[in-house]
Amino acid sequence: MKRFLFNLMYLHHAPWDSGISPPELFEFIETHPPGHAIDLGCGTGTNVITLAQHGWQVSGVDFAARAIKTAHRKAKHANIDADLHVSDVTRLHGMTGPYDLALDMGCFHNLEYKKEDYLHRLDQILAPGGFWLLYAHMLSSEFGDQKHGLSAAEFEIASARFTLISRTDSLDKIGRDAVWALFQKSE
Numbered sequence: 001m002k003r004f005l006f007n008l009m010y011l012h013h014a015p016w017d018s019g020i021s022p023p024e025l026f027e028f029i030e031t032h033p034p035g036h037a038i039d040l041g042c043g044t045g046t047n048v049i050t051l052a053q054h055g056w057q058v059s060g061v062d063f064a065a066r067a068i069k070t071a072h073r074k075a076k077h078a079n080i081d082a083d084l085h086v087s088d089v090t091r092l093h094g095m096t097g098p099y100d101l102a103l104d105m106g107c108f109h110n111l112e113y114k115k116e117d118y119l120h121r122l123d124q125i126l127a128p129g130g131f132w133l134l135y136a137h138m139l140s141s142e143f144g145d146q147k148h149g150l151s152a153a154e155f156e157i158a159s160a161r162f163t164l165i166s167r168t169d170s171l172d173k174i175g176r177d178a179v180w181a182l183f184q185k186s187e
């Protein structure tokens, strides 16, 4: 159902699909040497392309076939050899890594009861010392939907599995609590 809804959103211009990579990603790129990266829930591939343009070898995964189709087109236009997959981020069929960076902008917080499966797969595919750069909305009673977002308890579970390197809290465009967090898998 969710996959269907996301595909539907990609029929027109999805509201999050700005085509611009965020400063938090550029800051990461500037402070870490290039390696292997995976963009989990990569959408139309904007950040896959940015990472590849900065010397990273990048895979992108999204379960919305429409988004991946657009990502292929954008990558070709940018002259980038992108490794793009239609797959569920909680399964990541055929993807073993190891990745030095897993980027997630706006996917993990959507996963409801599948977050643990995601964390399990993430742990498997990240290289020792690899990073997980996450942007997520926090759950908020003010915004009604108690399934769509990351709870404080889920953030703690993630922090128990990976070392929290930095966390920046902010508000998104519509005033929801949001967080940028950088985690690292132990060596």
Ligand SMILES: C[S@@+](CC[C@H](N)C(=O)[O-])C[C@H]1O[C@@H](n2cnc3c(N)ncnc32)[C@H](O)[C@@H]1O
Residues within 6 Å of the ligand: 002, 006, 007, 016, 017, 018, 040, 041, 042, 043, 044, 046, 061, 062, 063, 064, 067, 087, 088, 089, 090, 104, 105, 106, 107, 110, 111
């Ligand atoms: C808010 S969008 C963000 C897309 C992209 N990261 C960006 O910043 O433009 C969330 C993305 O996660 C994808 N997604 C959600 N649940 C997923 C899942 N279980 N497996 C794979 N992709 C998923 C959606 O199709 C969508 O493209």
